[in-house]
Amino acid sequence: MIEPEMAFTDHEESLVVQENFVTHVVQSVLKNCRAELETLGRDISKLENIKAPFPRISYDDAIEYLHTQGFDIPWGEDFGAPHETSIAERYDKPVFITNYPAGIKAFYMKPDPNRPEVVLCADMIAPEGYGEIIGGSQRIDDPELMEERFKEHNLSQETYQWYLDLRKYGSVPHSGFGLGLERTVSWICGLEHVRETIPFPRMLYRLYP
Numbered sequence: 001m002i003e004p005e006m007a008f009t010d011h012e013e014s015l016v017v018q019e020n021f022v023t024h025v026v027q028s029v030l031k032n033c034r035a036e037l038e039t040l041g042r043d044i045s046k047l048e049n050i051k052a053p054f055p056r057i058s059y060d061d062a063i064e065y066l067h068t069q070g071f072d073i074p075w076g077e078d079f080g081a082p083h084e085t086s087i088a089e090r091y092d093k094p095v096f097i098t099n100y101p102a103g104i105k106a107f108y109m110k111p112d113p114n115r116p117e118v119v120l121c122a123d124m125i126a127p128e129g130y131g132e133i134i135g136g137s138q139r140i141d142d143p144e145l146m147e148e149r150f151k152e153h154n155l156s157q158e159t160y161q162w163y164l165d166l167r168k169y170g171s172v173p174h175s176g177f178g179l180g181l182e183r184t185v186s187w188i189c190g191l192e193h194v195r196e197t198i199p200f201p202r203m204l205y206r207l208y209p
Contacts, residue, residue, distance in 0.1 A: 005176035011110070011120035011138040014175035015096060018124060018134055019052040021179070022094060026050040029188055042190040046128065049092050056096040059118065062087055078104045085129045094133070098122040107149040108163075109137040120175075130187035136177025143167035 006014065026047055029037070037044055057065070062083075063075050069086050073079075079087075079097070088095060099118040102111060109119040121137035140146050146167055150157055157164070182197040195201035 002179040002181060003176065005174065007172050007174045009138075009175045010173055011122075011175055014136055014138065014177060015056075015098075015122055016052075018122075018136060018177055018179075019054045019094070019096075022054075022124070022134070022184075023050060023052045025184070026188060037189065040189050040191075042188075046092070047188065050094070054094050054096060054124070055091050056098055056122075057087065058098050059100045062097050065090075076101050076103060081131055084123075084125045084131050088125045088127050088129065088131075092127055094124050094126050096122040096124055105137070107153045107155065108139050108146070110140045111145075126183070126187040128187065128190075130183065132180070133184045133187060134177050134179045136175065138173070138175040141167055141171045141173055143171075 004017070006017065009017070027050070030044065030047055034044065037047075060075070062079070063073065066073055066083055066086060071083060071086070073083060078100075084097075087097065098121070099112060099115075100121055100123075102109070102117055102119045105119050105121055109121050112118050112120055119137060121135070123132045124134035124136075125131060126133045140149065143164055146164055147157075149155075150160060150164075182194050185191075185197040186194045189197070191197060195203065
């Protein structure tokens, strides 16, 4: 994973960083590795369009769209690969799915001040059926709210005391995200399976290199 954590950065600013970062990576690959992409048989025209800004769809709107596509998925359930693929097929760029229900996301994600049942988060879904390549959010910076989350998730206060102390002694609003390196390489190169991006992948009959 590539995991930036950014101080004094809210959710909206984090999304801009993410889309600019992915744009830079794709355009740099096109500039410096075009011959390699051609050797792999990659359709380069699909990458040339990858430039910020990226489209965004809320979790609510995504659920409504999936219902029109015949998926029987209730509000509050996480998306699987078929759901993400169906949503991504509407776009020729990566798409952000924003504001997931708090119940299916990590305890440290900041609730939306106007709607606390959802959090200030987003998953970036790559086009062409490659699925999620980035997950990120604004983090909780309120120590009292963080303590509430510990209780809700049955987390040991002793184990996570250091995490709480970070909020007690001078925290600032901050956001972060994680980009899956192998997934991103798989998408950019147009590979059939993510294991092709890993030097020593674990497979059915091989656990060790």
